[in-house]
Amino acid sequence: MRLALTLLAAVSLPVSAADPKPEINRGTVQPQAVNAVHTLRQIPEACARIEGMFTGQAADPYKFAVVRTSPTCQPRARFVDAAKVKPSEQTGWKFNDLIRVPNAVCPSQQAVVRVWRKPAATAVPPKLDAQGQARIYLQDSKQVAATNKMPAVPVFAAAMSVEGKACGG
Template identity: 75%
Template sequence: MRLSLLAAAAALVAGPVLAADPKPEISRPAATPQAVGAAHTLRQIPEACARLEGMFTGQAAEPYKFAVVRTSASCQARARFVDAAKAKPSPASGWKLNDLIRVPNAGCPSQEAVVRVWRKPTGNAPPKLDAQGRSRIYLQESKEAAAAGKLAAIPMFAAEMGVAGKACTS
């Protein structure tokens, strides 16, 4: 019970940081508190063949690290994962806040990692139905479109990370 009270206190401390965000498309409670040095999966994004993985480091300079890991070498991505620092995702530029992931630090309940996952939809519609009622993509038509430089845009994802709350001293 004490841990849940401390996690709630950490959420209150992080509240002002999160107040400026638009409402995310996916609503979820804070994750299970994670121990320092234990790598954990934050989220999988199958359409980008990616998994977000994080870990509390216990270091004051860099208290939390996260990385985008490819899920499989044979996975065929239907979306791209881009660097948030370069893409600068914001609602004004067409990005949508897809997910807000909060991970409390088990060793320091006043601290939590906050990961924002952004999605940029393309608005592409599926191909028109043919006479048999099927949506089909024809190789020759796709080759011609690629040669003409008229490929459809693909959705993009970006993730940015921050740490909220007070750091604990040992």
């Protein structure tokens, strides 16, 4: 099931000439074929994975989407639209990951996905009970939810751009 966020190149953030150093250090991934959907990154705490695909179309060469991993997964983080929140280190976001995906058919072109993470500043583990266990009780959680004072959760956002020159077609 696709989340409400289907993110396309048209809504990507501007490419920064000097990205900050990402929290995750990775090299360029394997070149990907046109019309082959591939997983770019899994984010288990958000019950999501980022999928991408080269389209072979000059107007829209690469598409990516945030996909829910399982209908029964209970997310401990949210995924938001990067074009709406405009993540930056000045606004409390951490530059989490930089994923470069070369086009197997057109080596001069690559998709670049930037993943940002905003930690939950107020998240604290539950207090230990008399047995030394951290327990969360359903009735207590329902009461907190009814007051609209739920604790903050981490938030993720991803932006995509296509870099390099397109090949003739």
